[in-house]
Amino acid sequence: MIMSKAEIDRWVSQVIKPEQIERYLVNGHDFIDDSFIQETLLKNKNPDKSRIREIIAKSLELQRLEPEETAALLNCEDEELWEEMYKAGGQIKEKVYGRRIVFFAPLYISNYCVNSCVYCGFRSENDKSIRKQLTMEEVAAEVRALVSKGHKRLIVVFGEHPLSDVHFIAKTLETVYSTKEGRGEIRRCNVNAAPMSIEDLEILRDVGIGTFQVFQETYHHETYKKLHPRGIKANYGWRLYALHRAMEAGVDDVGIGALFGLYDPKFEVMGLLMHTIDLEKRFGGVGPHTISFPRLEPASNTPFTRKSKYLVDDKTFKKLVTVIRLSVPYTGMILTARETPEVRRDIIPVGVTQIDAGSNIGIGAYSTDTVDYDRQQFILGDNRSLDEVIREMAESGRITSFCTADYRCGRTGNYFMDIAKKGKIHHLCMPNAILTFKEYLLDYASEETKKVGEKLIQKELEALPSEALRNTVKEMLTRIEKGERDLFL
Incomplete structure (x- = not known):
């Protein structure tokens, strides 16, 4: 469904509700003050x-940093101090989340899009892009293909287009949750989609959305305007406050992100921090559930991805991720298969809590086991199977978790953030990680992965904090071995 400019403008005017932007402004301004960020970076x-060591110590106490402190870390040029920061990032992650890594898979539903983002393969002007939107039957086929590999958690991704309205997204979630394959199923479905009104987000809340994820891409106002000339994404404020509206609608797990490579990466880290601060200020200390930090990657027929002057090299990327970990020590951090x-x-090791694996971002690509760059938003860097990555994590002492108990037990929003800030979330989540990992080993793992995984389970059982908990988890593992599934604390 290709739309004319007039049709796009008409739809955008119907979707965006200016009063749902203005209600959050302070004296007519949003919370991203470009001058303040630039001056803070300069002053530090x-x-x-x-x-720097005082700031690291504050992070290790699980206290969020202030803009001046994050700016100081970003400006550090002492490699010895960077090594200390890398180490602190890993310590913080383990203190809050333990030795587990949450796994998920992206499922792209549609690449129809009204936007003109110059860096994106989905942009409306890209005549090389083969457009496709999955039917519910095709969604179910994709889910069965993912479940057959062992996946339990998804992020479903939609282009920003009238075809992907809230009702279509709600129907997609219902289809995902109702589709079973053998002993497997999807137990948590997060959503990456266009910013919505509070009223539409209430519909997704009632269907059972997991985390609602909207990336600002770049927080710099002028750069944002240049890179997003048309479409619903052209409205900076509507996008900036998308997750405020989600929180108001009762979707209390939200995910923020910036796309490194569009503007000065130090500015973007500061923007992520300011976003966190504003959410926490307005919603009783509850900020983002996750922070993502994708880098600009090549996309079909999209030359901007190779010529941007702000492309981030690997060494700098590690530093940026580390600063995010130290700046918001209690928040989940997602590193995707965009990276090699x-x-x-x-x-x-510097503090990531979630990754995807076995990913395919073509529309309808899991069930057909195909790779088609002209149906993709960008090109992936890590094409290994889920089993390969899980085995590598186990060999490094990290246990794979497909746990969704927090979401289904109501441990979201304020409850989750409270125990995360106290460094206690892993006391609940590590036992559940062991249980979901056992399911994977029994139902999907290769023999090689089973051997490594069983040793890791025994090690993590012994590390549980009490004999009573250890016995409870052992009893539940026995039940799983006998055929039960989806057991959790």
Whole structure:
């Protein structure tokens, strides 16, 4: 369904509700003050060692940093201090989340899009893009293909287009949750879609959305305007406050992100922090459930992806991720298969909590087992199977988790953030990680992965904090071995 400019403008005017932007403004301004960010970065140039170490110590106490502190970390040029920061990032992650890594898969539903984002393969002007939107039967086929590999958690992704309205998204969620394959099913379905009104988000809340994810891409106002000339995405404010509206609608797990490579990456890290601060200020200390930090990747017929002057190299990327970990120590952090295996091995230890694996971002590509770059938003860097990545994680001492108990037990929003800030979330989540990992080993794993995985389970059982908990988890593992599934604390 190709739309004319007039049709797009008409639809955008119907979707965007200016009053649902204005209600959050302060004296007519949003919370991203470009001048303040630039000045803060400038004022915190050349920080001395003692100050950096004081900031690291604050992060290790699981306290969110202030803009001046994050700016100082970003401006650090001492490689010895960076090594200390890398180490602290890993310590913070383990203190809050333990040795587990949450796994998910992206499922792209539609690449119809009204936007003109110059860096995106989905942009409306890309005449090389083969447009496709899945039917519910095709959605079910994709889900069965994913479940047959062992997946339990998805992020469903939609182009920003009238075809992907809230009712279509709600129907997609219903289809995902109702589709079974053998002993498997999808137990949590997060959504990456166009910003919506509070009223539409209430519909998704009632269907059972997991995390609602909207990335600002770039927080710099002028750059945002240049890179998003047309479409619903052209409205900076509607996008910036998408997750405020979600929180108001009762969708209390939200995910923010910036696309590194569009503007000065230090500015974008500061933008992510300011976004976190504003959410926490307005919603009783509850900020983003996750922060994502994708890098600009090549896309079919999209030359901007290769010529941007803000492309981020691997060494700088590691530093940026580390600063995010230290700045918001209690929030989940997502590193996707955009990155190569080598980069992921280097970045995960500094504080990543979630990754995808066995990913295919073509529309309808899981069930057909195909790769078609002209149906994709960008090109992936890590094409390994789910089993390969799980085995590698186990060999490094990290246990795979498909756990969704927090979501289904109501441990979201304020409840989740409270225990995360206290460094206690892993006390609940590690036992559930062991149980979901056992399911994977029994139902889907290769023999090689089973051997590594069973040893890791025994090690993690012994590390549980009490004999009573250990016995409870052992009893539940026995029940899983006898055929029960979906057991959790």
